[in-house]
Amino acid sequence: MSQLALKSLSKSYGAFKVFDGLNLDAGSGEIVVIFGGSGTGKTILLRLIAGVEEPTAGTIELDGHDVSDIAPEHRNVGMAFQNFALFPHMSAAENIATPLKAQGKSADAVRAGIDRVAKLLKIDHVLGHAPRELSNGQKQRTALARALAAEPRILLLDDPLRNVDAKLRFEMRLELPRLLRQSGATVLYVTQDYKEAMALADRIAVLADGKFVQVATPEDIYLKPATLGVARLFGDPAINTAKTVIEMKNGMASAKVGGRDIPLPASLAAAAGRGITFGVRPEAVNILSPGSDGLTASVVAVTPLNERTVLLLQSPDGWEFLASLPASSTSIPEPETDVVVDFDPSGTHFFDSQSDERLHG
Amino acid sequence: MAELVLSKVDKIYRSRGKKSVHAVKAFDLTVKAGEIVALLGSSGCGKTSTLRMIAGFEDVTSGTITLGGREIHTLAPSARGVAMAFEAYSLYPPLTIGENIAFALKAAKLPVSEADAKVKDIARMLEISDILGKYPSSVSGGQQQRASLGRALVRSADLYLLDEPMGQLEPQLRAVLRGRIKHYLREHKCTTILVTHDQTEANALADRIAVMEDGMLQQYATPAELKARPANLFTGTFIGEPPMNIFDATPSIASGEVRFDLGNGNVLTYNVSELSDTVTALIAKMPQLVIGIRPHALHVAEGPIRATIMSCQWLGDQTHVAADVGGKTAVSVAHDRVDLSPGSDVSLSVSAADLHLFDPSTGHAIAHGSDMA
Numbered sequence: 001m002s003q004l005a006l007k008s009l010s011k012s013y014g015a016f017k018v019f020d021g022l023n024l025d026a027g028s029g030e031i032v033v034i035f036g037g038s039g040t041g042k043t044i045l046l047r048l049i050a051g052v053e054e055p056t057a058g059t060i061e062l063d064g065h066d067v068s069d070i071a072p073e074h075r076n077v078g079m080a081f082q083n084f085a086l087f088p089h090m091s092a093a094e095n096i097a098t099p100l101k102a103q104g105k106s107a108d109a110v111r112a113g114i115d116r117v118a119k120l121l122k123i124d125h126v127l128g129h130a131p132r133e134l135s136n137g138q139k140q141r142t143a144l145a146r147a148l149a150a151e152p153r154i155l156l157l158d159d160p161l162r163n164v165d166a167k168l169r170f171e172m173r174l175e176l177p178r179l180l181r182q183s184g185a186t187v188l189y190v191t192q193d194y195k196e197a198m199a200l201a202d203r204i205a206v207l208a209d210g211k212f213v214q215v216a217t218p219e220d221i222y223l224k225p226a227t228l229g230v231a232r233l234f235g236d237p238a239i240n241t242a243k244t245v246i247e248m249k250n251g252m253a254s255a256k257v258g259g260r261d262i263p264l265p266a267s268l269a270a271a272a273g274r275g276i277t278f279g280v281r282p283e284a285v286n287i288l289s290p291g292s293d294g295l296t297a298s299v300v301a302v303t304p305l306n307e308r309t310v311l312l313l314q315s316p317d318g319w320e321f322l323a324s325l326p327a328s329s330t331s332i333p334e335p336e337t338d339v340v341v342d343f344d345p346s347g348t349h350f351f352d353s354q355s356d357e358r359l360h361g
Numbered sequence: 362m363a364e365l366v367l368s369k370v371d372k373i374y375r376s377r378g379k380k381s382v383h384a385v386k387a388f389d390l391t392v393k394a395g396e397i398v399a400l401l402g403s404s405g406c407g408k409t410s411t412l413r414m415i416a417g418f419e420d421v422t423s424g425t426i427t428l429g430g431r432e433i434h435t436l437a438p439s440a441r442g443v444a445m446a447f448e449a450y451s452l453y454p455p456l457t458i459g460e461n462i463a464f465a466l467k468a469a470k471l472p473v474s475e476a477d478a479k480v481k482d483i484a485r486m487l488e489i490s491d492i493l494g495k496y497p498s499s500v501s502g503g504q505q506q507r508a509s510l511g512r513a514l515v516r517s518a519d520l521y522l523l524d525e526p527m528g529q530l531e532p533q534l535r536a537v538l539r540g541r542i543k544h545y546l547r548e549h550k551c552t553t554i555l556v557t558h559d560q561t562e563a564n565a566l567a568d569r570i571a572v573m574e575d576g577m578l579q580q581y582a583t584p585a586e587l588k589a590r591p592a593n594l595f596t597g598t599f600i601g602e603p604p605m606n607i608f609d610a611t612p613s614i615a616s617g618e619v620r621f622d623l624g625n626g627n628v629l630t631y632n633v634s635e636l637s638d639t640v641t642a643l644i645a646k647m648p649q650l651v652i653g654i655r656p657h658a659l660h661v662a663e664g665p666i667r668a669t670i671m672s673c674q675w676l677g678d679q680t681h682v683a684a685d686v687g688g689k690t691a692v693s694v695a696h697d698r699v700d701l702s703p704g705s706d707v708s709l710s711v712s713a714a715d716l717h718l719f720d721p722s723t724g725h726a727i728a729h730g731s732d733m734a
Contacts, residue, residue, distance in 0.1 A: 170603055174672050174683040174690065178703065199674035199681070222677045235677055237536030282536075283678040301540035301547075303565035304584050306602050307657045307694065308678070310565070312540025322536055324678065326696045328657075335547070 002061075003028040003186045004049070004154055009058035011044055018044050019210040021058070031180055031187040033197040035233070036207035042190040045207070046156045049188065050077050062154065073102060078152035078185065082159040084139045086131040092142045093118075093127040099150035117145040120179060137168045148183050155185040161196065173199050194234045198222065206230050223346070228356040231279050231349055237310055239279045240321035243353055248272045258315030260295045262343065265360050268350060275353035282310065284347020285323035287331040287339050294342040297321075299333050313339065362550045363429025363442075363519040365392040365415070370424035372410045372576075384410040386576040388424070392520075395550035397543070399563035402573035409524070411573075412556045416522055417441050428519050444518035448525040450505040452497040458508045459484070459493030465516045483511045486541050488534060502529045507538075514545060521546070521553040527562055539565045560600055572596050588655070589731045594724040597653050597717055603681065605653045606691045609721070612644045619644060621652060625687030627666045635713040640728040644718070647727065653717035656681075656694040661701065664710025666691075673701040684709065 002025035009022040018041040026032045034042045047053040049060055051072035059066050067075055078099065086095050093114050100110045118124040121141040131139055140160060147155060161169045173196055180187050180200075191197055197204050198218040205215040214226035225231035231239045244255040246268055253264040257278050268276075288294050297313040300320070304310070309332050311323040323341065325332065333339050350359040372385035385407040392398045400408040413419040415426060417438030426434040433441045444465070452461045459480055466476040484490045487507040492500050497508070506529040513521060530538060543566050546553050557563050563570050564584045572579040572587070572595075579599075580592040591597035591605075598604050610621040610629070619636055621629040629652075633641060644650070661682060668684035668691060680699040684691050684707065693709065701707065714730040 166602070167604065171690075173674070174681065174692070177672050177674075195676050198676050199672075218675065232533050236532065238533040281678070301544040303536070303539050303543060305536070305561060305565060307655075307696075310536055310540070312537065312544070320537065322540070335544070 005061040007059045010056045012056045026186050031202045033201035033204045034190045035197045035204050040207045046158050051075050076152050077154045078147035079156045080143045080147040080160050082162040084143045088131050091128050096146045096149050113149050117148045121145045136164050140164050152185050155187045157189045159190050226358050228351040237282045237322045239281050242278045244278050246272050246274050258295045258319040259317035277351040277353050279349040280343045281347035282322040282324035284344035285341050292340045294340040299335050299337050302335050362394045364394045366427045368425045371422045373422045384576050397553045397568045399555045399567035399570045401563040401570050406573040407576040408556050408573050442519035444513040444516040445522040446510045446513035446526050450509040457494050462511045479515050483515045487511050503531045521551045523555045590729045594719050603656050603692045605655050608652045610650045610652045612650050631713045643727050649721050651719040651721045654711050656692045658715030659693040660710050661707050662710045664708045666709040668709050670701045670703050670705045
């Protein structure tokens with residue numbers, strides 16, 4: 001049985017629809033990342049589950065029971081926010097204690113609860129400090145500790161790493177899965193960072209235009225994006241795209257990309273004549289040895305990206321696209337030269353040009 | 362196109378009743394004509410003060426700045442021949458995006474048809490052709506930033522100063538625009554200084570990067586050199602994402618082997634022939650070392666370091682593995698997909714050519730693996 005279920009959940013403010021008919025089942029202990037740009041309603045969704053706002057329609061179920069009549073403090077939900085939201089006049093320990101005290105725990109139980117999460121989050125040495133004396137990283141850990149202290153069944157994390165620096169965000173990204181698993185809670189984690197989403201999630205729910213466009217494992221989201229929009233949200237650099245048309249040549253489906261025919265999966269033959277958006281991930285653009293059979297493109301610029309090198313390429317018919325290869329690769333060309341490329345089928349995607357929906361497999 | 366030379370530039374902010382702040386200290390920098398240089402550092406490192414002194418918004422406390430052989434640090438900002446794009450965009454609100462971009466061209470009395478063509482070209486490059494008729498307040502932050510960049514790049518200037526020019530850009534556009542802008546700067550032989558806290562941007566665009574910290578230049582080198590030969594622990598750990606792994610090590614040399622004891626029974630062992638004689642001699646003098654290993658050089662493979670997997674995260678084009686090594690977290694990154702379950706025991710390896718050795722007392726680099734091969 002799912003521990004948290006959203007059933008046809010909708011929220012509007014007057015005529016403004018935030019989202020409409022959201023469905024989601026999260027299993028016990030599962031980490032579900034709610035991923036979407038700003039203004040997509042991710043935070044509002046968390047507020048509905050926490051009970052601080054009411055849905056316009058639909059239900060939220062915890063352990064199979066509708067929670068609409070359960071007050072927020074009795075939902076057994078812990079929450080942490082991107083702006084930390086610590087009580088400024090309380091020490092870190094007092095902040096962490098608030099949910100425990102709200103549950104009427106004994107002083108000993110409160111102390112034990114604080115110790116447990118403080119150790120887990122490595123903030124035992126700053127428990128006596130006021131929030132203003134804490135670094136952003138420590139504030140964020142304190143906020144997480146407070147959310148975890150009462151051992152909630154459901155943990156709602158609203159972009160908790162947004163306001164910490166890149167280094168700490170990376171460290172926390174490595175550490176969070178273990179912390180969250182140890183808590184045993186079912187986690188809904190909101191972020192706009194696709195790497196964070198892929199790193200932490202058991203499943204990712206992509207929220208766009210008021211709907212879950214795709215709810216799937218990170219693997220499926222990246223390798224089989226349901227729409228062009230999802231494909232463009234995951235990946236750095238973003239997927240290359242080109243508008244083209246499915247053609248039949250000698251009984252085989254193909255499409256012109258960069259002025260050259262590329263073969264299409266046989267399953268697309270039935271849709272001959274249809275307009276499609278061809279997509280290829282930059283890391284699926286292979287640089288072939290000179291003289292090979294492939295698409296010839298000129299190298300406009302070479303831009304290193306961490307341990308990878310990104311090439312801005314242009315085909316003879318003017319299509320601009322990116323290739324991303326390991327910086328250690330021996331086939332990195334110079335700017336203003338020509339290269340021959342082909343596309344690795346595993347990083348190649350086809351979308352209907354009208355609906356933007358995925359067309360194949 | 363002109364060469365920029367900063368010579369012993371100091372900036373001290375004095376205000377009554379407060380401690381003075383020495384923001385930039387004896388800063389020397391030469392940017393060759395047509396070169397793209399990034400000033401890279403975290404906030405408070407002095408990079409923005411340096412930029413403002415070059416632009417003329419701040420006086421230099423001492424030292425000189427010359428551009429194309431001309432001393433410019435005493436000139437008014439408008440007389441310096443510098444085009445600038447600001448982090449805060451600073452577009453003129455009553456002018457359309459197109460008028461903003463054309464502003465300096467009009468002031469320079471360029472024929473209207475020529476100015477129009479230039480504005481159109483730059484707008485196409487920056488993907489803002491469709492908003493040229495709109496006002497700044499009605500477009501997104503990313504679009505305003507692109508317009509601000511366009512306004513600077515469209516001008517003809519001796520020097521281009523770009524202050525965090527791409528921070529607000531839409532992620533889906535960023536990589537393509539980096540490529541186009543780099544191409545544009547090269548093609549027009551623009552001498553360019555880019556100020557940023559984002560090493561990704563610096564690496565992507567710059568021919569050379571000046572790493573700043575605490576008002577001082579830490580290292581000035583190409584992106585590849587910064588990676589391969591960091592001058593000290595600061596640049597070693599600052600440059601590179603994820604950051605370099607750092608281990609304290611006790612070196613020893615015996616029976617044809619160089620050994621680095623990392624504690625907890627983890628000992629890196631190399632044949633003396635794998636390291637150059639000079640490096641071996643340097644190591645022999647050091648009772649303690651700090652060893653840096655970049656995540657891409659630390660491989661989950663048969664090797665001397667025992668580790669327990671903490672997390673394994675696939676990000677589409679790479680996998681980040683965190684492993685516990687004697688109570689410390691080490692990070693290994695692979696270009697392909699790796700599946701390792703948390704809690705499993707593995708071993709890690711690193712080749713001699715991928716080691717970076719630092720002096721623990723000064724932080725200075727002693728040797729890099731790339732020298733050893």
